[in-house]
Amino acid sequence: MINYPFLKDDMTIGVTAPSSGVPVELHDLLKTACIRMENKGFRVICGETAWTQDKAKSASAIKRAEEFHHMMANDDIDIIIPPWGGELLIEILEYIDFSNIQPKWVLGYSDVSLLLLAITLTTGIATAHGTNLVDLRGEYFDDTTAMWQSVLSLKKGESIVQHSSDHYQKEWQFDSPSPYVFNFTEKTKWQSTSVERVKIQGRLLGGCIDTIRHLIGTKFGDVQSFQETHIQGESIIWYLENCELSTTDLRRSLVQMKLAGWFNNCSGILFGRSAANTSVGNYTIEDVYQELSEELQIPIIYDIDCGHVPPQITFINGAYAELESYNSKGTIVQHFI
Incomplete structure (x- = not known):
């Protein structure tokens, strides 16, 4: 619970x-x-x-x-x-x-x-x-x-709907903040490893992968016990955002999470926009997402409103969520159950 x-x-x-x-x-x-x-x-x-x-x-x-x-x-x-x-x-x-x-x-x-x-x-x-x-x-x-x-x-017992943003901020302009701090210049486009409408549901967990990956192997990162004790084996939707990792370091971190069992009973993964997603050789961020999707046999939605490229949807760790992405737009319903 x-x-x-x-x-x-x-x-x-x-x-x-x-x-x-x-x-x-x-x-x-x-x-x-x-x-x-x-x-x-x-x-x-x-x-x-x-x-x-x-x-x-x-x-x-x-x-x-x-x-x-x-x-x-x-x-x-x-x-x-x-x-x-x-x-x-x-x-x-x-x-x-x-x-x-x-x-x-x-x-x-x-x-x-x-x-x-x-x-x-x-x-x-x-x-x-x-x-x-x-x-x-x-x-x-x-x-x-x-x-x-x-x-x-x-x-507790209530639900709330959030939608993908219309535009996002590509670069920080600290010397010229808008009345709402950010400078939104780019059209928001949620994408996925599938060309079809994507619908997933499960309990939300996530954060900045640069830092949360270091919980693996510690008593503070026992995902299996959390699944058994607090959500009775329900599936998990991971939301992740990359601040500074290279494409290959991100891949290594995701493989480590997989080997540690963090993606067991995972219904889907969400990735936030990132300025760090530059290619290493000809190995692209799209390659990373596609490989992970195929390995885990789950949908992956990326370039969502999460992390260091604002704005941000408010994600609640532990909440039950229903998420849908279609035609570059996204909707997430979070249930406090």
Whole structure:
């Protein structure tokens, strides 16, 4: 059984940096995001780690874990949203007491997805893969990003529909943000390894493959136990996004996941858009998707709204999903059951 947190309207946001904090020269980004959220009627509590960054991390692993635990235990905090991702979140896992994780939403992506997946696999508590706090600093949210609050406000037993975006951002223009932060210039086109309409259903799990692959072989990445204990053997839909891996490194990582049994009883795989999907020799990203689809005998949908090429659909680890892709468009229905 999946335990779904519930987000009330007058929420208090806890901001902590379990991976990277915000360096001094970029503090205005975080300050603006906090002000925007407060203007929308939310209260914001920032931890010390959100404002510090040195040696590729916000603070020591122990301090990051302690601050995360403090916000988890604080009844006045309703949701935890890190400022952004980073590089070394994995250092804190051994200091996290997963037996004391509360049913409280944690929202983010990139390196934060490592913590999200570990929480859901270990405890059965749903976690939210989607926007980070700094990307909520605009005057308003684009239609896709804006769904994060509606999704997290869902009650157990309810369902919600999200659609593929109309356009996406190809490149970051940090010196020229739009009123909703992003600059959407490219037409969104969901694609698949099949030319036909694709329909899949199952429990959602996923994140940034650069980081979540490192859970393989640890007690925090026991997918088989999660399947047996929390979803009673139901099939899984994996959603994955590649931040920096070469095409061949991505292939190696996917094969490792397959050999580790992560794709057992998998009904389909979703891949987010990626700027890292460049060919190695004449080995293309399409080759990777096609080979994996044929090996696992499942459909693969790619270039979806997930990850480092925004905007992002809000995916809930543990939720039961029905997904359909046809004619470059996609729809996902998530059920909190």
